[in-house]
Amino acid sequence: MTDTEPRVSIVIPAYNEESVIRQCLIAAVYQSVPAHEIIVVDNMSKDRTASIVTQMQQEYPESPIILLRQDREQGLIPTRNFGLDNATGDILGRIDADSVVEPDWVEQVQKAFEDLSTSAATGPVVYYDMPMRRFGLKADDKMRQLMLKLAKHQYHFLFGSNMALRRSAWETIRSETCRDERDEMHEDIDLSLHLADHDLKVQYWPQMVSGMSARRLEDSPRDYRYYVTRFDRTYKAHNVKKMALKAPMVVFFSVYFPAKLLRAIHTVNTSQPVRRGGQ
Template identity: 55%
Template sequence: MLNVSIIIPAWNEEERIADCLMNATRQTVAPHEVIVVNNRSTDRTCDIVERFQRDHPEAPVILLQQNEDQGLIPTRNFGLNAATGDVLGRIDADCMLKPDWVEVVSGIFTEDPDAMGATGPVVYYDMPAKGAGLAGDDHIRRHTYRADNDQVLLFGSNMAIRASAWHAISGEVCRDPEDVMHEDIDVSLHLLNHGFKTVYSQCMICGISARRMDTSFASFHRYMQRFKNTFAAHPDHWREHHTERRLYALYPWLHMLYPIYQQHLAAKDINPAEKIWFDEQIKLVKSHFDNPEQVDAVE
């Protein structure tokens, strides 16, 4: 099985980074390394990561500093270039990986030597009806998140790239100084430029926050415009379906529901990021009591 590095760009993520690291390290198959790349945070992000390292010395968590440039793309690139795994996973600092994520990702690239990029569906851990939400997200990504005659586009909150493929495109990916593009789609299109295969797996599941839906419509609209801007920067590529049309239709309902559900979570004193995979984590721990030789995978 190929080993998997996890890269987490972070800027002022003190609220969720500890939960993110806990989910990234408590896996059925241990990650090769979990690299947090701090980008000029002014909050307690670094302190929390360092405390996690002290409290969990067995976890392969690495903290790097990228202070030369402000922004996701240079921070992402810094982490991907520093990683030493066979496969490079990329998530956000508020993402909560399903406990078998590393195992699934390793399996995808081990079983398919032609696969150079992989992605999967997401579940919104801070929204109700998570099962229905996951099914809906899976449907949208399988049927609309495509380019160039049904080639899979990677989603930045839940994606992995074979290390050799990243090194082939790392000098070509757009720097986007105006910050108007979807950096994950840009990476996808550069992979397709090389004829690299990208794949979608329904089993590669990540929990993410729906906080994007809590922004104003003007802000949401600017974010949706990134789809158009990214393809405009890559005129050799095309798409039949416009994912943003589905998201525009969902926005009013999710924008209304999100703050209401946050009030419910606060009233019940529920940390949704901690709770999303709790039952599966408990089952995982119990299984390792029954199989002590596997305990290193979750320590």
């Protein structure tokens, strides 16, 4: 990394993520361009999340893995804010604890911000626990391109599992972001709308790829519906009424049952024991 390239922090909010946090950190460590820092913010986890991060620090002493604890209040938004506030990079990356970023993720984030007018960037995701992953990545990319087109390029939405903000942009919107104490909104859409309020450009960067789990599909139809309708509640909280912004809701509703079936088939297939000859 040269002195002219921006330093990229990776912030990972975590609550009871012992099953996924190790693979998340391994992907963040093995980057073509090293991250300036990799910050895990533990939000009062009751499992081994924090101890696994501590173990990773010992296993990878040359890597800038930092463990912070946010124990003042429960919730993703205060935990996310705490991490972004304490990050020291020029670009503040933000992923989830079940994210597995591609090996060139940091490098692609730097490229996305070479355009000095870019205040934030986001990219597509590949669901690593679903079949036909590369096809799924292409479909996800096309879906996000379509949503950008439908919104007539006035809005592009950050995706919490795969996003980055210029530090100056975060400092601009920090005090305005919604606390959402009733946990009714999409926090990443809230960030996007606050950026739009300040005419801060959100760049969609297709090469900035992160893997994530499709575990949301394990939700019941009722819970999944509540998750998807967070879009509508977020728009209402911001008094946004553009019909084009309904596109994500329609897409998420339409893919639930087909994707749930595919995930079930994939789970069955991958859990089958390998049959050996003569058995």
